[in-house]
Amino acid sequence: MYTLKLKNHKGELLELTHNTAYAITSITGLNPPAANINTVDAALVDGATFNSSKVGMRNIVINLAIQNPAEKNRVNLYQYVKTKKPCTVYFQNGRRNVYIDGYFETLDVNLFENIQMAQISIICPQPFFIDVDNQVVQFLHTFNVANGGDIETGAIITITATGGSVVNPSITNSDTGDYFELNYTIPEAATLTINTIRGQKGVTLTSSGTTTNLINYIVSGSTWLQLDTGANNLVCNADTGAEFLTCQIAYDVKYEGV
Secondary structure (H helix, E strand, O other): OOEEEEEOOOOOEEEOOOOOOEEEEEEEOOOOOOEEEEEEEOOOOOOEEEEEEEEOOEEEEEEEEEOOOHHHHHHHHHHHOOOOOEEEEEEEOOOOEEEEEEEEEEEEEOOOOOOOEEEEEEEEOOOOEEEOOOEEEEEOOEEEEEEOOOOOEOOEEEEEEOOOOEEEEEEEEOOOOOEEEEOOEEOOOOEEEEEOOOOOOEEEEEEOOEEEEOHHHEOOOOOOOOEOOEEEEEEEEEEEOHHHEEEEEEEOOEEOOO
């Protein structure tokens, strides 16, 4: 059994399962999305050389039968599904409870059949499903962060100086050696926010109600840390004042399919 709900741009929620007005006949686009593999042909050499790869957009297509009174239920569907407008798809089964943001592409209905059938097409620019429960972990210096999803993910890392100033804070993944470090002193009671989510990357300091962009203070060699699937051993440190550090990491668990 599963549950499927659509939320439109007005925040209105329509459940298509367990709904006497509609009967879902099929859904496509719930499996892991296809990857685009880019290669380069080499002269006089068999095959090709791998260049790059990426996952494209997700297209979810919902086919359903409109139950009687068909005209009333069809018009009600029009009120929720507005082409080109943003939407959110919520899907829950026995193992996963997820959502994905997208845009209504089309709503097609065969008006003159005995049983009216509707097809809803949704384009999701970001192709991965996200667990409805955002993960938040707090720690002092060292902690194991478990990413239970199918793919690596960025995070929002918050570091607060409690009890004293902190000189040149850093956070390191001890499994990979990747680190993010600043050449900056965090004053007491100030909060450093590092966002490593792709498309949102940034680092700011909030102190006495003022927020400052610290992008120019990132130490050379730093990386925007990603949480790999499984265990991630993170160490929060500083040149001096490490004992004053309080760290928090918030991240989404992402899945390739349901």
